[in-house]
Amino acid sequence: MALFALLLAASPVRAIETDQFYAWGRTIRDSTDVLNARVNAGIEDVLAEINAGAHRDRCTCEDVVGRIVSRFRYLLFWRPELWAMNTSLVDRVPSTPEEELRYRKEYLYAHTSPWDTVRRMPPSPTIEAAGVRFGTDKLTHFLSEGYLQHRWRSGYVRKGLAPAEAEIRAIRRGMLVERTVLGMTSSGVFSPADLEANYAGMRFYDGLCDQASPVLRKTDAGWRLDRPLDLREWVTPEWDESWQPNVYTARRWRRLQPALREYCPLLDDPAVRARREAYRARDSETPSERVLADFARRGRLPDPAIFSIERVCENRGRWGTATDLNRLPPPN
């Protein structure tokens, strides 16, 4: 019985979803500088502690990275994510506690059973950095799963794989996690946007101890951060789940389509159009997308494009606007 309760309780682990559509038509101040500052402050504090300690000379670069990770790690939600969800320095949608409670009743995944695993965890608000909107959960993906993938990639390189092959293997392994415990199996949602944040995080950690040009450098005065984190280097339009569509199980997709269709009229909103144009100009095929496309080609995952808002809204002229929802045809 205890084991059953444990399994039931653990099922929503990291089944934490976000909804960037909810932020359509609303303004969000860009928070790149404060987000950078928060992460860099954490890193600088760790370096100061290491440099003041007796063992600083015995610390390897990977030891330092491990200490940085420990500084950010917390229970499922890592500290920078919790900070971004609470601080008044980061603008977000929803922005106030009242709005947040309303968000939980109205966001994409709200119209499901109260026993739905997704609803047992709080949804992530949307923030903006480097001109891209994304859920605060991406900060944890970047720092947490990114570190995991970095470790896997390093392990594969140690085993003799070429760096490019090691990277692909690490992405595939990350994808397996997203398809099982962190996504598809636990919540019926597979998020390529999460994978993009994981990939960016892996590259960030790879760079910290890169042999040719390490970001962390050991000097006579101790460890120092040569190039502070700048999210502009890492955040891409693919982090935005209204741009990079999720892949859903059939059951989840059936429930989700009506809610998605409500956003079709907003595709004509000038701000939404401008943002999607800007995304289109910046978007390029990433290594994660290549792996994903390979999975889709081999039939191991549906093509994410079929879940895009454009596809959902293709025939919108035939079924009216958001106010005519009661006349919508049943989901396919």
Added chain:
Amino acid sequence: MRARACLLALALAASGAAGAGAEADARAEEAEARVREELRDQVRRRVGTLAVRYSYPERLSFAGGVLAFRQPRDYDCTTVCDFRGPLAQVEAGAGGGSVGFGWGSLVGERGRNAFFLRNAYVGYSWKGSILRTWGSTPLDPASQTLVGLRADFTISIACFRLGAFRRVSSAPGAPRWLLSGGIGWGF
């Protein structure tokens, strides 16, 4: 003339880029100062905890406690927050009761409640506890006093506990050590 114009344009572009770079640096410095200030400006707060558990040897019990923590002043915690700090809890049930002091760490929220946690999404605590059994406890004799350590884990809708206690009261023939466990709801 054309060369001079090109040079002038280049100089203007360079100064423009330098100006933009300086502006970006200033913005980054200001952001860092504000983040540092927020992290420094922390206040002490308390939050109440509630739990219902079925555990051995207390059977069905109710627990309440207080967790003290520090947080940036502008955190509201109506919605998701991290709470970390010393924890005191009392618990009473059909078969016994306990008082424990230790450390708690969780991600949760108060909702609209001013004091008590409404949701604990994930968390753990460990406590040094004094446990007194009575009434319908399965222990024999029913009245025993034990001291020990207890760890509780909460995830989503359920909490789990494990503990080890040593008997300090006189109970001839009863085992000196006791392992405790249970499941329930809350933190």
